[in-house]
Amino acid sequence: MNIKLFKELHKTYQQFSSFAQRALGKKSTIHSKENFQLDEYLKIYHSIDTYCYVIADSVNMEIIKAGGSFYKMLGYQPEEVVGKRYSFILKAYYLPDLIKLIKGGIDYFDYLYKQPPQNRPYIKANFTAEFKVKNRESIHILGQSIPILFNEEMQPIYFLNIITDISNLKPDKAFTHYILDTSDDNDIKKIKTKFKPSNQQNENPISASEKRVLLLMAEGRSSKQIADDLCLSEHTVKNHRKNMLKKMGCFSSAELIKTSLVNGWI
CATH class of the missing domain: 3.30.450.20 (PAS domain)
Incomplete structure (x- = not known):
């Protein structure tokens, strides 16, 4: 989180x-x-x-x-x-x-x-x-x-x-x-209820390398395909996904992608 x-x-x-x-x-x-x-x-x-x-x-x-x-x-x-x-x-x-x-x-x-x-x-x-x-x-x-x-x-x-x-x-x-x-x-x-903009609330927690992985996840690519496209190991791709899930308190890739789209992070 x-x-x-x-x-x-x-x-x-x-x-x-x-x-x-x-x-x-x-x-x-x-x-x-x-x-x-x-x-x-x-x-x-x-x-x-x-x-x-x-x-x-x-x-x-x-x-x-x-x-x-x-x-x-x-x-x-x-x-x-x-x-x-x-x-x-x-x-x-x-x-x-x-x-x-x-x-x-x-x-x-x-x-x-x-x-x-x-x-x-x-x-x-x-x-x-x-x-x-x-x-x-x-x-x-x-x-x-x-x-x-x-x-x-x-x-x-x-x-x-x-x-x-x-x-x-x-x-x-x-x-x-x-x-x-x-x-x-x-x-x-x-x-x-009017909510004041919050810099904390809208801050993008995704790193540049994680974003590259997430964009390909949003296209429906598998971990292996993403690894091949980005010249990474499949283990690294899975670690990026795991870290993003933890940062945003999400429980699935679909939820992770949806949250990122709603907040304008991808």
Whole structure:
């Protein structure tokens, strides 16, 4: 993984955590959890067609329930993710998108806490992003993050995250994030998150020799063919590929090529 991106991710995640965990350790938080009928709440979503959901405990930063067409859409069994920390599911996003997603979460909480307490249940965050499906190609998703449980101070505890596959509906695969405030029926606000350009985020981590290999990979050439074309050993070509995968946090050649194209590195 690119060390500069990793540092930015770490710093951003720490800031997000400080917002998300404001209700941590409060008696009213524990009381709210004990009295919340989660299964009854979820019944209202059973009419949705192909979707899956994750219930996230923002106070403890963990996943407490998953369901819907979870395995069909994402390749994971619900029991593989329940009880896991946020970081488990966040790994399914491409690194540049992940940093934007967390920054969008910071903007969401910042906006939420500036609103009157009675308005907070009506404020959610929506985003579109590429999601790495287990053992399959990535899909483009619409994520909707809705606060469903608050403590007495109206600090959010549980979020319902509804995930829909929109790969065939949205030809533009760019990451988007916005806040939707429906607290006033006569003045529904859609606030798009604006991301400031980041030199770190857009910095090309690929060396000149790696780029030559990657360009031929993008043409569909095998390691042996690339080695012959560049007068390298096949071992060197494979090492370049391995190093690029590690730098960019990718798991396959297809993902590596896609990430490089999206960021304009090749």
